[in-house]
Amino acid sequence: MANLHKFANPTLFLRLSRALLPWCVGIAVVTMAVGLYLGLFVAPPDYQQGESVRIMYVHVPAAWMALFVYTLMAVASAVSLIWRHLLADLVAKAAAPLGAGFTLIALATGSLWGKPMWGTWWVWDARLTSVLILFFLYLGHIALTHAFDDPGRGARAAAILALVGFVNVPIIKFSVDWWNTLHQPASVLKLGGPAIHPTMLWPLLLMAVAFTFYFIALLFLRVRGEIAARKLRALQLARAAR
Amino acid sequence: MGSISEFLAMGGYAAYVWPAFGVAAVVLVGFVISTLRTLRARERALAAREGADHAETGGERTA
Incomplete structure (x- = not known):
């Protein structure tokens, strides 16, 4: 436990x-x-979807990130609730807007892909609806974080929402297998290996790596900003108490 | 020139492919700008506060 706390030390x-x-x-x-x-x-055009398949190179990495960021927030929220760790609160708070952004990209690009391929911008099926719910969970998390004068209370309320809402993550992942949907099933993360040609798999994986490191870089900067804000708040409270 | 306009036409899907990349670019770049702006503003405010507290207490360490 001592080790965990050492890594959660803001200075480190x-x-x-x-x-x-x-x-x-x-x-x-x-x-x-x-x-x-x-x-x-x-990468070649798809034999069925033509050039529209290139939307995949932003849509799929964004959707993966939407799930990854929420999972990270759920882990941070558990750490925060169990060990009352400040840094875990700040990570969840800093990550939420980014996760909402990735979800927005996934929804918008999916809509732009669905129109020419399915003939509709939107359909209320399991995959699309559960991702829309994910987007609202992110917005709810952001709203709860800011809903209290005491940032600690806001963080606790948001952490509970993040944990309860985590049930949605496996629902999104398996929605294409559990229910009939227009959305195609997984072609990369599946048993038996990816069912996608290397000329398309490589750009997809590279974009996924790019989105991941973009997120880590921005998370570092945003947590740094949250630490500065907490320090400033502590100084202001100390000053008011004098 | 033909190949450039052919590329931009995206086999007839230009109206879907380019807005998709555009939305992603706007969101990703927007977060970079807002994150850096917020970070700089907070670090400036913190430095100013620390400076003022330092001056008031005559170098004594505060919380």
């Missing part, structure tokens, strides 16, 4: 994040450049 976090930030930015920029090049210029 600040040192580590400062050292890792340039690497995260570098990896994100390079993988995004190569991923975009391969996805837009090298």
Whole structure:
């Protein structure tokens, strides 16, 4: 336990994040450049979907991130509720808007992909509806975090929402198998290996790596901002008490 | 030139493919800008507060 607390120490976090930030930015920029090049210029059009399949290279990584970020928030929320750890609160608070952003990208690009392929912008099926619920969970988390004068109470309420809402994550993942849906089933993360040609798999994976390191870099910066805000608040309270 | 306009036409799906990449770019770049702005503003405010407290207490350490 002592070790865990050592890593959750803001001073250590600040040192580590400062050292890792340039690497995260570098990896994100390079993988995004190569991923975009391969996805837009090298990868072939799909034999059924034609050039519209290129939407996949932003849609799928964004959707993966939407689930990954929520999972991270649920873990941080559990740590926060069990060990009352400040840094876990700040991570969840800093991650929520980014997760909402990824979910928004997944929804918007999915709509833009659905129109030419399915003939509709939107359909109330299991996959799309559960992802829309994920988006509202993110918004609810952001609202709860800011709903109290005491940031600790806001963080606790938001942490409970994040944990309760986590039930939605496996529902999203398996919605395409459990229910009839227009959405196609998984083609990369499935038993028996990816059912997608390497010329399409590579740009997809590179974009996923790019989105992941983009997220880590921004999370570092946003947690740094939250630490500064908490320090400022502590100084202001100390001043008011004098 | 033909190949560039052909590329931009995206086999007839330009109206869907480019807005999809555009939405992603706007959201991702927007978060970078807002994150850096907020971070700078908070670090400036914190430095100012610490400076003022330091001056008031004559160098004594505060919370």
